[in-house]
Amino acid sequence: MADWAVLWKEVAGGFRAMDLAVAMSGLFLFSCVAHRATHKGPMHWPVLGIIPTLFLHLSNVHDWITAALSHAGGTFWFHGMWLGGAHGVVTADPANVEYILRTRFANFPKGKYYRERFVDLLGDGIFNADDGVWREQRHTAASEMHSVRFGSYSAQSISSLVHGKLLRLLSRLAATGEAVDIQDVFLRFTFDNICMAAFGVDPGCLAVDLPEVGFARAFERATELSLFRFIVPPFVWKLMRRLGVGPERELKEAVRVVHEFAEKTVLDRRAEFVSSGDLRDRSDLLSRLVETKEEPAAVAGEKFRFSDKLIKDFCISFILAGRDTSSVALAWFFWLIHDRPDVESRILDEIHSIIRQREEKQEKPGDLVFAVEELGRMDYLQAALSEALRLYPSVPIDFKEAVEDDVLPDGSPVRSGARVIYSIYSMARAEALWGKDCREYRPERWISKETGRFAGENQFKYPVFNAGPRLCVGKKFAYLQMKMVAAAVLLRYKVRVVEGQVVEPKLTTTLYMRNGLLVTFKPRERNLSDVGP
Numbered sequence: 001m002a003d004w005a006v007l008w009k010e011v012a013g014g015f016r017a018m019d020l021a022v023a024m025s026g027l028f029l030f031s032c033v034a035h036r037a038t039h040k041g042p043m044h045w046p047v048l049g050i051i052p053t054l055f056l057h058l059s060n061v062h063d064w065i066t067a068a069l070s071h072a073g074g075t076f077w078f079h080g081m082w083l084g085g086a087h088g089v090v091t092a093d094p095a096n097v098e099y100i101l102r103t104r105f106a107n108f109p110k111g112k113y114y115r116e117r118f119v120d121l122l123g124d125g126i127f128n129a130d131d132g133v134w135r136e137q138r139h140t141a142a143s144e145m146h147s148v149r150f151g152s153y154s155a156q157s158i159s160s161l162v163h164g165k166l167l168r169l170l171s172r173l174a175a176t177g178e179a180v181d182i183q184d185v186f187l188r189f190t191f192d193n194i195c196m197a198a199f200g201v202d203p204g205c206l207a208v209d210l211p212e213v214g215f216a217r218a219f220e221r222a223t224e225l226s227l228f229r230f231i232v233p234p235f236v237w238k239l240m241r242r243l244g245v246g247p248e249r250e251l252k253e254a255v256r257v258v259h260e261f262a263e264k265t266v267l268d269r270r271a272e273f274v275s276s277g278d279l280r281d282r283s284d285l286l287s288r289l290v291e292t293k294e295e296p297a298a299v300a301g302e303k304f305r306f307s308d309k310l311i312k313d314f315c316i317s318f319i320l321a322g323r324d325t326s327s328v329a330l331a332w333f334f335w336l337i338h339d340r341p342d343v344e345s346r347i348l349d350e351i352h353s354i355i356r357q358r359e360e361k362q363e364k365p366g367d368l369v370f371a372v373e374e375l376g377r378m379d380y381l382q383a384a385l386s387e388a389l390r391l392y393p394s395v396p397i398d399f400k401e402a403v404e405d406d407v408l409p410d411g412s413p414v415r416s417g418a419r420v421i422y423s424i425y426s427m428a429r430a431e432a433l434w435g436k437d438c439r440e441y442r443p444e445r446w447i448s449k450e451t452g453r454f455a456g457e458n459q460f461k462y463p464v465f466n467a468g469p470r471l472c473v474g475k476k477f478a479y480l481q482m483k484m485v486a487a488a489v490l491l492r493y494k495v496r497v498v499e500g501q502v503v504e505p506k507l508t509t510t511l512y513m514r515n516g517l518l519v520t521f522k523p524r525e526r527n528l529s530d531v532g533p
Protein backbone atom coordinates (compact mmCIF):
# COMPACT_ATOMS: atom_id res chain seq x y z
CA MET A 1 0.00 0.00 0.00
CA ALA A 2 2.76 2.35 1.05
CA ASP A 3 4.58 1.52 -2.22
CA TRP A 4 1.52 2.40 -4.29
CA ALA A 5 1.30 5.72 -2.48
CA VAL A 6 4.96 6.47 -3.23
CA LEU A 7 4.49 5.41 -6.85
CA TRP A 8 1.41 7.60 -7.18
CA LYS A 9 3.21 10.55 -5.69
CA GLU A 10 6.08 10.12 -8.15
CA VAL A 11 3.73 9.78 -11.13
CA ALA A 12 1.68 12.76 -9.98
CA GLY A 13 4.83 14.76 -9.26
CA GLY A 14 6.30 13.85 -12.66
CA PHE A 15 3.01 14.80 -14.24
CA ARG A 16 3.09 18.18 -12.55
CA ALA A 17 6.65 18.82 -13.74
CA MET A 18 5.71 17.68 -17.25
CA ASP A 19 2.52 19.73 -17.12
CA LEU A 20 4.47 22.73 -16.09
CA ALA A 21 7.03 22.26 -18.87
CA VAL A 22 4.27 21.76 -21.47
CA ALA A 23 2.31 24.72 -20.13
CA MET A 24 5.42 26.91 -20.16
CA SER A 25 6.30 25.92 -23.72
CA GLY A 26 2.70 26.53 -24.74
CA LEU A 27 2.71 29.90 -23.07
CA PHE A 28 6.03 30.73 -24.68
CA LEU A 29 4.82 29.74 -28.14
CA PHE A 30 1.50 31.49 -27.65
CA SER A 31 3.24 34.60 -26.41
CA CYS A 32 5.64 34.60 -29.38
CA VAL A 33 2.88 33.97 -31.91
CA ALA A 34 0.62 36.55 -30.25
CA HIS A 35 3.43 39.05 -30.21
CA ARG A 36 4.31 38.40 -33.84
CA ALA A 37 0.64 38.72 -34.83
CA THR A 38 0.07 42.00 -33.02
CA HIS A 39 3.46 43.68 -33.22
CA LYS A 40 5.95 44.17 -36.00
CA GLY A 41 8.77 44.88 -33.58
CA PRO A 42 11.47 42.58 -32.21
CA MET A 43 10.75 39.27 -30.52
CA HIS A 44 9.45 39.44 -26.90
CA TRP A 45 9.78 36.54 -24.44
CA PRO A 46 7.42 35.54 -21.65
CA VAL A 47 8.42 37.12 -18.34
CA LEU A 48 11.69 38.61 -19.67
CA GLY A 49 10.16 40.72 -22.43
CA ILE A 50 12.63 42.11 -24.95
CA ILE A 51 15.69 41.53 -22.74
CA PRO A 52 16.95 38.19 -24.18
CA THR A 53 16.51 39.48 -27.75
CA LEU A 54 18.40 42.62 -26.83
CA PHE A 55 21.24 40.65 -25.28
CA LEU A 56 21.50 38.48 -28.39
CA HIS A 57 22.13 41.61 -30.47
CA LEU A 58 24.24 43.64 -28.08
CA SER A 59 27.35 43.46 -30.26
CA ASN A 60 25.61 45.23 -33.17
CA VAL A 61 22.75 46.88 -31.34
CA HIS A 62 22.44 49.98 -33.57
CA ASP A 63 22.22 47.96 -36.80
CA TRP A 64 19.78 45.57 -35.17
CA ILE A 65 17.53 48.47 -34.03
CA THR A 66 17.77 49.92 -37.54
CA ALA A 67 16.59 46.63 -39.09
CA ALA A 68 13.82 46.25 -36.48
CA LEU A 69 12.60 49.80 -37.11
CA SER A 70 12.63 49.28 -40.85
CA HIS A 71 10.65 46.04 -40.47
CA ALA A 72 8.15 47.72 -38.12
CA GLY A 73 7.60 50.73 -40.41
CA GLY A 74 9.47 53.31 -38.32
CA THR A 75 8.31 52.72 -34.73
CA PHE A 76 8.06 49.68 -32.44
CA TRP A 77 6.82 49.09 -28.95
CA PHE A 78 8.77 47.15 -26.30
CA HIS A 79 8.62 46.04 -22.68
CA GLY A 80 11.23 44.71 -20.29
CA MET A 81 10.69 42.18 -17.50
CA TRP A 82 7.19 41.58 -16.18
CA LEU A 83 6.45 43.39 -12.95
CA GLY A 84 8.11 46.76 -13.02
CA GLY A 85 10.37 46.46 -16.09
CA ALA A 86 10.82 49.35 -18.51
CA HIS A 87 8.35 49.83 -21.34
CA GLY A 88 8.03 52.28 -24.19
CA VAL A 89 8.52 52.94 -27.89
CA VAL A 90 11.50 53.22 -30.20
CA THR A 91 11.08 55.42 -33.24
CA ALA A 92 12.92 56.82 -36.24
CA ASP A 93 10.02 58.90 -37.51
CA PRO A 94 10.85 62.64 -37.76
CA ALA A 95 7.20 63.58 -37.06
CA ASN A 96 7.39 61.67 -33.77
CA VAL A 97 10.76 63.22 -32.99
CA GLU A 98 9.36 66.72 -33.53
CA TYR A 99 6.36 65.91 -31.34
CA ILE A 100 8.62 64.66 -28.51
CA LEU A 101 11.30 67.34 -28.71
CA ARG A 102 9.19 70.38 -29.50
CA THR A 103 5.40 70.10 -29.75
CA ARG A 104 4.90 68.27 -26.44
CA PHE A 105 8.28 69.17 -24.92
CA ALA A 106 6.81 69.49 -21.40
CA ASN A 107 5.38 65.98 -21.55
CA PHE A 108 8.72 64.38 -22.49
CA PRO A 109 11.42 65.48 -20.03
CA LYS A 110 14.67 63.62 -19.40
CA GLY A 111 12.84 62.17 -16.42
CA LYS A 112 13.56 60.23 -13.27
CA TYR A 113 15.07 57.19 -15.01
CA TYR A 114 17.91 59.18 -16.60
CA ARG A 115 18.38 61.50 -13.64
CA GLU A 116 18.69 58.71 -11.09
CA ARG A 117 21.48 57.05 -13.04
CA PHE A 118 23.57 60.17 -13.56
CA VAL A 119 22.82 62.06 -10.35
CA ASP A 120 26.02 61.08 -8.51
CA LEU A 121 28.23 62.44 -11.27
CA LEU A 122 26.12 65.29 -12.66
CA GLY A 123 23.97 66.40 -9.72
CA ASP A 124 21.60 69.13 -10.95
CA GLY A 125 23.78 70.12 -13.92
CA ILE A 126 22.10 71.17 -17.20
CA PHE A 127 22.53 67.73 -18.77
CA ASN A 128 20.66 66.06 -15.94
CA ALA A 129 18.03 68.66 -15.09
CA ASP A 130 14.45 69.37 -16.09
CA ASP A 131 11.99 72.21 -15.49
CA GLY A 132 13.14 75.40 -13.70
CA VAL A 133 16.64 74.21 -12.78
CA TRP A 134 17.29 73.29 -16.43
CA ARG A 135 15.67 76.52 -17.74
CA GLU A 136 17.91 78.80 -15.68
CA GLN A 137 21.08 77.00 -16.71
CA ARG A 138 19.98 76.89 -20.33
CA HIS A 139 19.26 80.62 -20.30
CA THR A 140 22.71 81.39 -18.85
CA ALA A 141 24.56 78.91 -21.09
CA ALA A 142 22.89 80.13 -24.26
CA SER A 143 23.45 83.81 -23.57
CA GLU A 144 27.10 83.30 -22.52
CA MET A 145 28.00 80.95 -25.35
CA HIS A 146 26.51 83.19 -27.97
CA SER A 147 28.28 86.29 -26.63
CA VAL A 148 31.00 87.96 -28.71
CA ARG A 149 33.41 87.63 -25.80
CA PHE A 150 32.99 83.85 -25.47
CA GLY A 151 33.11 83.51 -29.28
CA SER A 152 36.53 85.12 -29.53
CA TYR A 153 37.82 83.34 -26.41
CA SER A 154 36.80 79.95 -27.77
CA ALA A 155 38.32 80.64 -31.20
CA GLN A 156 41.57 81.69 -29.55
CA SER A 157 41.64 78.70 -27.17
CA ILE A 158 40.88 76.18 -29.96
CA SER A 159 43.54 77.67 -32.19
CA SER A 160 46.16 77.74 -29.41
CA LEU A 161 45.51 74.06 -28.69
CA VAL A 162 45.63 73.09 -32.38
CA HIS A 163 48.80 75.02 -33.18
CA GLY A 164 50.52 74.93 -29.81
CA LYS A 165 49.91 71.27 -29.01
CA LEU A 166 48.11 69.11 -31.58
CA LEU A 167 50.34 69.95 -34.54
CA ARG A 168 53.46 69.62 -32.39
CA LEU A 169 52.41 66.13 -31.41
CA LEU A 170 51.64 65.18 -35.04
CA SER A 171 54.96 66.57 -36.18
CA ARG A 172 56.75 64.26 -33.70
CA LEU A 173 54.64 61.28 -34.82
CA ALA A 174 55.23 62.04 -38.51
CA ALA A 175 58.97 62.23 -37.92
CA THR A 176 59.12 58.79 -36.30
CA GLY A 177 56.39 57.20 -38.43
CA GLU A 178 54.80 55.93 -35.21
CA ALA A 179 51.15 54.87 -35.32
CA VAL A 180 48.78 56.48 -32.84
CA ASP A 181 45.13 56.06 -31.89
CA ILE A 182 43.68 59.23 -33.42
CA GLN A 183 40.47 58.88 -31.39
CA ASP A 184 42.54 59.05 -28.18
CA VAL A 185 44.41 62.11 -29.49
CA PHE A 186 41.13 63.89 -30.28
CA LEU A 187 39.62 62.91 -26.93
CA ARG A 188 42.59 64.52 -25.21
CA PHE A 189 42.26 67.60 -27.40
CA THR A 190 38.54 68.11 -26.70
CA PHE A 191 38.92 67.36 -23.00
CA ASP A 192 41.54 70.12 -22.62
CA ASN A 193 39.47 72.39 -24.81
CA ILE A 194 36.18 71.97 -22.97
CA CYS A 195 37.90 72.38 -19.58
CA MET A 196 39.34 75.67 -20.85
CA ALA A 197 35.90 76.79 -22.03
CA ALA A 198 34.09 75.74 -18.86
CA PHE A 199 36.70 76.36 -16.14
CA GLY A 200 39.43 78.38 -17.81
CA VAL A 201 41.86 75.60 -16.83
CA ASP A 202 43.97 73.44 -19.16
CA PRO A 203 44.37 69.95 -17.65
CA GLY A 204 47.23 69.17 -20.06
CA CYS A 205 46.06 65.85 -21.57
CA LEU A 206 47.37 66.76 -25.03
CA ALA A 207 51.07 66.91 -24.24
CA VAL A 208 53.63 65.37 -26.60
CA ASP A 209 54.19 62.41 -24.27
CA LEU A 210 50.41 61.71 -24.01
CA PRO A 211 50.36 61.71 -20.19
CA GLU A 212 47.78 60.09 -17.92
CA VAL A 213 45.85 62.93 -16.20
CA GLY A 214 44.04 61.95 -12.99
CA PHE A 215 41.03 64.23 -13.44
CA ALA A 216 40.53 63.17 -17.09
CA ARG A 217 40.87 59.49 -16.23
CA ALA A 218 38.43 59.80 -13.33
CA PHE A 219 35.95 61.64 -15.55
CA GLU A 220 36.12 58.93 -18.19
CA ARG A 221 35.67 56.14 -15.63
CA ALA A 222 32.81 57.97 -13.90
CA THR A 223 30.94 58.25 -17.21
CA GLU A 224 31.53 54.64 -18.17
CA LEU A 225 30.57 53.33 -14.75
CA SER A 226 27.37 55.42 -14.62
CA LEU A 227 26.33 53.55 -17.79
CA PHE A 228 26.45 50.27 -15.89
CA ARG A 229 23.26 51.49 -14.20
CA PHE A 230 21.48 51.48 -17.56
CA ILE A 231 22.14 47.80 -18.21
CA VAL A 232 21.48 46.08 -14.89
CA PRO A 233 18.16 46.10 -12.99
CA PRO A 234 17.92 48.97 -10.46
CA PHE A 235 17.85 46.70 -7.42
CA VAL A 236 21.26 45.31 -8.42
CA TRP A 237 23.16 48.59 -8.75
CA LYS A 238 21.32 50.15 -5.82
CA LEU A 239 22.31 47.25 -3.58
CA MET A 240 25.90 47.45 -4.83
CA ARG A 241 25.90 51.18 -4.10
CA ARG A 242 24.61 50.59 -0.59
CA LEU A 243 27.20 47.88 0.07
CA GLY A 244 29.97 49.81 -1.67
CA VAL A 245 31.01 46.91 -3.91
CA GLY A 246 31.76 46.21 -7.60
CA PRO A 247 31.48 48.97 -10.20
CA GLU A 248 29.57 51.14 -7.72
CA ARG A 249 32.59 51.29 -5.42
CA GLU A 250 34.81 52.39 -8.30
CA LEU A 251 32.19 54.89 -9.45
CA LYS A 252 32.11 56.49 -6.01
CA GLU A 253 35.88 56.95 -6.07
CA ALA A 254 35.92 58.35 -9.63
CA VAL A 255 33.08 60.78 -8.76
CA ARG A 256 35.00 61.89 -5.67
CA VAL A 257 38.06 62.81 -7.78
CA VAL A 258 35.96 64.72 -10.33
CA HIS A 259 34.01 66.61 -7.67
CA GLU A 260 37.07 67.49 -5.63
CA PHE A 261 38.75 68.99 -8.69
CA ALA A 262 35.61 70.93 -9.66
CA GLU A 263 34.93 72.15 -6.11
CA LYS A 264 38.48 73.38 -5.70
CA THR A 265 38.37 75.19 -9.04
CA VAL A 266 35.11 76.95 -8.08
CA LEU A 267 36.45 77.92 -4.64
CA ASP A 268 39.76 79.21 -6.07
CA ARG A 269 37.89 81.30 -8.62
CA ARG A 270 35.63 82.72 -5.96
CA ALA A 271 38.66 83.63 -3.86
CA GLU A 272 40.22 85.32 -6.92
CA PHE A 273 36.99 87.25 -7.47
CA VAL A 274 36.81 88.37 -3.85
CA SER A 275 40.43 89.48 -3.78
CA SER A 276 40.59 91.20 -7.17
CA GLY A 277 37.00 92.51 -7.34
CA ASP A 278 36.35 91.25 -10.89
CA LEU A 279 37.28 88.50 -13.32
CA ARG A 280 37.40 90.67 -16.42
CA ASP A 281 40.59 89.01 -17.66
CA ARG A 282 38.90 85.64 -17.75
CA SER A 283 36.36 84.62 -20.40
CA ASP A 284 35.40 81.08 -19.34
CA LEU A 285 31.90 80.11 -18.22
CA LEU A 286 32.87 79.55 -14.59
CA SER A 287 34.12 83.13 -14.22
CA ARG A 288 30.90 84.52 -15.65
CA LEU A 289 28.84 82.42 -13.23
CA VAL A 290 30.98 83.40 -10.23
CA GLU A 291 30.66 87.10 -11.17
CA THR A 292 26.93 86.98 -11.74
CA LYS A 293 26.13 84.82 -8.77
CA GLU A 294 22.75 86.39 -8.18
CA GLU A 295 20.87 86.66 -11.43
CA PRO A 296 17.31 87.77 -12.13
CA ALA A 297 15.50 84.56 -12.97
CA ALA A 298 14.39 83.83 -16.51
CA VAL A 299 11.03 83.20 -14.87
CA ALA A 300 9.59 86.66 -14.15
CA GLY A 301 9.20 87.74 -10.54
CA GLU A 302 11.67 85.23 -9.07
CA LYS A 303 15.26 85.58 -7.96
CA PHE A 304 17.50 82.75 -9.08
CA ARG A 305 20.73 81.99 -7.26
CA PHE A 306 23.54 79.95 -8.74
CA SER A 307 24.92 78.34 -5.60
CA ASP A 308 28.53 77.13 -5.70
CA LYS A 309 27.18 73.58 -5.85
CA LEU A 310 25.06 74.40 -8.92
CA ILE A 311 27.99 76.20 -10.57
CA LYS A 312 30.10 73.08 -10.03
CA ASP A 313 27.35 70.78 -11.41
CA PHE A 314 26.87 73.07 -14.40
CA CYS A 315 30.57 72.96 -15.30
CA ILE A 316 30.74 69.16 -14.92
CA SER A 317 27.72 68.74 -17.22
CA PHE A 318 29.39 70.99 -19.73
CA ILE A 319 32.49 68.85 -19.77
CA LEU A 320 30.37 65.74 -20.28
CA ALA A 321 28.43 67.37 -23.11
CA GLY A 322 31.44 68.75 -24.94
CA ARG A 323 34.14 66.21 -24.16
CA ASP A 324 33.59 63.24 -26.44
CA THR A 325 31.06 64.38 -28.97
CA SER A 326 33.29 66.33 -31.33
CA SER A 327 36.30 64.03 -30.82
CA VAL A 328 34.48 60.85 -31.86
CA ALA A 329 32.94 62.76 -34.79
CA LEU A 330 36.44 63.71 -35.95
CA ALA A 331 37.65 60.12 -35.63
CA TRP A 332 34.75 58.82 -37.80
CA PHE A 333 35.35 61.65 -40.27
CA PHE A 334 39.03 60.73 -40.76
CA TRP A 335 38.06 57.09 -41.10
CA LEU A 336 35.37 57.84 -43.70
CA ILE A 337 37.61 59.99 -45.88
CA HIS A 338 40.66 57.71 -45.76
CA ASP A 339 39.44 55.69 -48.75
CA ARG A 340 37.63 58.58 -50.41
CA PRO A 341 40.38 60.51 -52.23
CA ASP A 342 37.66 62.38 -54.16
CA VAL A 343 36.27 63.88 -50.92
CA GLU A 344 39.72 64.56 -49.50
CA SER A 345 40.89 66.38 -52.61
CA ARG A 346 37.72 68.52 -52.73
CA ILE A 347 38.35 69.54 -49.12
CA LEU A 348 41.98 70.37 -49.95
CA ASP A 349 40.94 72.37 -53.04
CA GLU A 350 38.63 74.42 -50.86
CA ILE A 351 41.34 75.02 -48.25
CA HIS A 352 43.88 76.02 -50.89
CA SER A 353 41.46 78.37 -52.58
CA ILE A 354 40.96 80.13 -49.24
CA ILE A 355 44.73 80.37 -48.77
CA ARG A 356 45.06 81.78 -52.30
CA GLN A 357 42.44 84.40 -51.52
CA ARG A 358 44.64 85.51 -48.62
CA GLU A 359 47.69 85.74 -50.84
CA GLU A 360 45.78 87.59 -53.55
CA LYS A 361 44.79 90.11 -50.89
CA GLN A 362 48.53 90.56 -50.23
CA GLU A 363 48.09 89.25 -46.71
CA LYS A 364 51.02 87.59 -45.01
CA PRO A 365 50.41 83.82 -45.03
CA GLY A 366 51.94 83.65 -41.54
CA ASP A 367 51.77 80.19 -40.04
CA LEU A 368 48.40 79.49 -41.59
CA VAL A 369 46.11 79.70 -38.63
CA PHE A 370 42.67 79.87 -40.16
CA ALA A 371 40.46 82.74 -39.01
CA VAL A 372 36.89 82.04 -37.90
CA GLU A 373 35.60 83.85 -40.96
CA GLU A 374 37.76 81.68 -43.27
CA LEU A 375 36.53 78.49 -41.60
CA GLY A 376 33.00 79.84 -42.13
CA ARG A 377 33.66 79.85 -45.88
CA MET A 378 34.70 76.17 -45.91
CA ASP A 379 31.30 74.89 -47.05
CA TYR A 380 32.48 71.55 -48.41
CA LEU A 381 34.37 70.76 -45.20
CA GLN A 382 31.22 71.59 -43.24
CA ALA A 383 29.29 69.23 -45.54
CA ALA A 384 31.86 66.45 -45.12
CA LEU A 385 31.71 66.74 -41.32
CA SER A 386 27.91 66.92 -41.25
CA GLU A 387 27.73 63.83 -43.44
CA ALA A 388 30.12 61.96 -41.12
CA LEU A 389 27.90 62.94 -38.20
CA ARG A 390 24.82 61.79 -40.10
CA LEU A 391 26.20 58.27 -40.56
CA TYR A 392 27.98 58.14 -37.20
CA PRO A 393 26.08 60.50 -34.87
CA SER A 394 28.05 61.12 -31.66
CA VAL A 395 24.83 60.51 -29.70
CA PRO A 396 23.37 57.54 -31.63
CA ILE A 397 20.27 57.09 -29.54
CA ASP A 398 18.53 59.37 -27.09
CA PHE A 399 15.54 59.03 -24.85
CA LYS A 400 12.92 60.87 -22.83
CA GLU A 401 10.24 59.79 -20.38
CA ALA A 402 6.49 60.40 -20.83
CA VAL A 403 4.82 62.28 -17.96
CA GLU A 404 1.23 61.66 -19.08
CA ASP A 405 -0.39 59.17 -21.44
CA ASP A 406 0.00 60.43 -25.00
CA VAL A 407 -0.30 59.40 -28.64
CA LEU A 408 2.53 60.05 -31.11
CA PRO A 409 1.73 61.46 -34.57
CA ASP A 410 2.08 57.99 -36.18
CA GLY A 411 -0.65 56.71 -33.83
CA SER A 412 1.63 54.92 -31.35
CA PRO A 413 0.17 55.13 -27.84
CA VAL A 414 2.56 56.02 -25.04
CA ARG A 415 1.70 55.36 -21.41
CA SER A 416 2.75 57.58 -18.51
CA GLY A 417 6.26 56.59 -17.33
CA ALA A 418 7.18 55.04 -20.71
CA ARG A 419 10.63 55.45 -22.25
CA VAL A 420 10.41 57.25 -25.57
CA ILE A 421 13.54 56.41 -27.52
CA TYR A 422 14.58 57.81 -30.88
CA SER A 423 17.43 56.32 -32.86
CA ILE A 424 19.40 59.00 -34.67
CA TYR A 425 21.68 56.29 -36.11
CA SER A 426 18.68 54.52 -37.68
CA MET A 427 17.20 57.72 -39.07
CA ALA A 428 20.34 58.18 -41.21
CA ARG A 429 19.75 54.72 -42.66
CA ALA A 430 16.09 55.22 -43.59
CA GLU A 431 15.62 55.32 -47.38
CA ALA A 432 12.37 57.20 -46.92
CA LEU A 433 14.31 60.07 -45.34
CA TRP A 434 17.62 60.16 -47.21
CA GLY A 435 17.00 58.21 -50.40
CA LYS A 436 18.38 54.96 -51.80
CA ASP A 437 21.97 56.04 -51.21
CA CYS A 438 21.30 56.74 -47.52
CA ARG A 439 24.10 54.42 -46.37
CA GLU A 440 26.69 56.06 -48.61
CA TYR A 441 29.06 58.76 -47.42
CA ARG A 442 28.13 61.58 -49.78
CA PRO A 443 28.95 65.12 -48.57
CA GLU A 444 27.40 66.50 -51.79
CA ARG A 445 23.93 65.92 -50.34
CA TRP A 446 24.62 68.94 -48.11
CA ILE A 447 25.56 71.31 -50.93
CA SER A 448 22.72 73.32 -52.44
CA LYS A 449 22.44 72.91 -56.22
CA GLU A 450 21.28 76.52 -56.52
CA THR A 451 23.90 78.33 -54.44
CA GLY A 452 26.74 75.79 -54.36
CA ARG A 453 26.95 76.47 -50.63
CA PHE A 454 26.30 74.34 -47.54
CA ALA A 455 22.57 73.92 -46.88
CA GLY A 456 21.44 72.70 -43.43
CA GLU A 457 18.73 70.12 -42.80
CA ASN A 458 15.52 70.05 -40.82
CA GLN A 459 16.45 69.52 -37.12
CA PHE A 460 13.91 66.76 -36.67
CA LYS A 461 15.09 64.75 -39.66
CA TYR A 462 18.70 65.27 -38.50
CA PRO A 463 18.54 65.46 -34.67
CA VAL A 464 22.31 64.88 -34.38
CA PHE A 465 22.57 68.00 -32.20
CA ASN A 466 19.18 67.31 -30.62
CA ALA A 467 16.37 69.68 -31.60
CA GLY A 468 13.74 72.03 -30.18
CA PRO A 469 14.30 73.84 -26.85
CA ARG A 470 17.13 71.49 -25.84
CA LEU A 471 19.11 71.90 -29.06
CA CYS A 472 22.82 71.51 -28.30
CA VAL A 473 24.17 74.86 -27.08
CA GLY A 474 27.65 73.91 -28.19
CA LYS A 475 26.84 73.30 -31.87
CA LYS A 476 28.62 76.40 -33.17
CA PHE A 477 31.60 75.74 -30.91
CA ALA A 478 31.72 72.11 -32.08
CA TYR A 479 31.81 73.02 -35.79
CA LEU A 480 34.51 75.59 -35.13
CA GLN A 481 36.57 72.99 -33.25
CA MET A 482 36.09 70.25 -35.85
CA LYS A 483 36.76 72.53 -38.83
CA MET A 484 39.86 74.02 -37.30
CA VAL A 485 41.30 70.59 -36.50
CA ALA A 486 40.36 69.00 -39.83
CA ALA A 487 41.66 71.91 -41.93
CA ALA A 488 44.92 72.24 -39.99
CA VAL A 489 45.66 68.50 -40.10
CA LEU A 490 44.62 67.80 -43.71
CA LEU A 491 46.57 70.76 -45.03
CA ARG A 492 49.78 69.40 -43.51
CA TYR A 493 49.40 65.61 -43.44
CA LYS A 494 48.10 62.64 -45.30
CA VAL A 495 46.42 60.57 -42.58
CA ARG A 496 46.86 56.85 -43.28
CA VAL A 497 44.68 54.30 -41.52
CA VAL A 498 46.72 51.28 -40.40
CA GLU A 499 45.44 48.21 -42.24
CA GLY A 500 43.90 45.15 -40.62
CA GLN A 501 42.14 46.79 -37.68
CA VAL A 502 38.47 46.27 -36.87
CA VAL A 503 36.58 49.56 -36.86
CA GLU A 504 33.20 49.33 -35.20
CA PRO A 505 31.07 51.28 -32.70
CA LYS A 506 31.24 50.62 -28.98
CA LEU A 507 28.09 50.13 -26.95
CA THR A 508 27.86 53.36 -24.93
CA THR A 509 25.74 56.49 -25.04
CA THR A 510 28.46 58.08 -27.21
CA LEU A 511 29.44 56.46 -30.50
CA TYR A 512 33.10 55.73 -29.75
CA MET A 513 35.09 53.43 -31.98
CA ARG A 514 35.40 50.28 -29.90
CA ASN A 515 39.12 49.78 -30.65
CA GLY A 516 40.03 53.36 -31.50
CA LEU A 517 41.62 54.14 -34.88
CA LEU A 518 45.33 53.60 -35.48
CA VAL A 519 46.79 55.99 -38.04
CA THR A 520 50.13 57.32 -39.23
CA PHE A 521 50.89 60.82 -40.52
CA LYS A 522 52.80 61.55 -43.71
CA PRO A 523 53.72 65.18 -44.40
CA ARG A 524 52.21 66.47 -47.64
CA GLU A 525 54.57 67.05 -50.48
CA ARG A 526 53.96 70.76 -51.03
CA ASN A 527 56.51 73.22 -49.70
CA LEU A 528 55.51 73.56 -46.07
CA SER A 529 58.20 75.99 -45.01
CA ASP A 530 55.57 78.56 -44.12
CA VAL A 531 53.14 76.05 -42.63
CA GLY A 532 54.82 75.40 -39.30
CA PRO A 533 52.96 74.26 -36.19
Ligand code: HEM
Binds near residue numbers: 197
Ligand atom coordinates in the same frame (compact mmCIF):
# COMPACT_ATOMS: atom_id res chain seq x y z
C1 HEM B 1 29.83 67.06 -32.69
C2 HEM B 1 29.66 67.61 -31.50
C3 HEM B 1 28.40 67.58 -30.68
C4 HEM B 1 27.26 66.85 -30.85
C5 HEM B 1 26.95 65.85 -31.95
C6 HEM B 1 26.36 67.22 -29.77
C7 HEM B 1 25.09 66.68 -29.60
C8 HEM B 1 24.27 67.00 -28.53
C9 HEM B 1 23.03 66.32 -28.25
C10 HEM B 1 22.43 65.18 -29.07
C11 HEM B 1 22.52 66.88 -27.14
C12 HEM B 1 21.24 66.47 -26.41
C13 HEM B 1 21.59 65.41 -25.40
C14 HEM B 1 20.44 65.08 -24.50
O1 HEM B 1 19.71 65.97 -24.07
O2 HEM B 1 20.29 63.90 -24.18
C15 HEM B 1 23.41 67.93 -26.73
C16 HEM B 1 23.19 68.74 -25.65
C17 HEM B 1 24.12 69.63 -25.16
N1 HEM B 1 25.33 69.94 -25.73
FE1 HEM B 1 26.11 69.15 -27.41
N2 HEM B 1 26.97 68.14 -28.98
C18 HEM B 1 28.22 68.40 -29.49
C19 HEM B 1 29.17 69.24 -28.97
C20 HEM B 1 28.99 70.04 -27.86
C21 HEM B 1 29.99 70.92 -27.32
C22 HEM B 1 31.39 71.13 -27.91
C23 HEM B 1 29.44 71.51 -26.22
C24 HEM B 1 30.02 72.54 -25.29
C25 HEM B 1 30.86 73.47 -25.66
C26 HEM B 1 28.09 71.00 -26.07
C27 HEM B 1 27.22 71.37 -25.08
C28 HEM B 1 25.96 70.84 -24.90
C29 HEM B 1 25.11 71.15 -23.76
C30 HEM B 1 25.43 72.09 -22.61
C31 HEM B 1 23.95 70.40 -23.93
C32 HEM B 1 22.71 70.37 -23.02
C33 HEM B 1 21.66 71.29 -23.59
C34 HEM B 1 20.37 71.24 -22.82
O3 HEM B 1 20.05 70.21 -22.23
O4 HEM B 1 19.69 72.25 -22.83
N3 HEM B 1 27.85 70.11 -27.09
N4 HEM B 1 24.48 67.98 -27.59
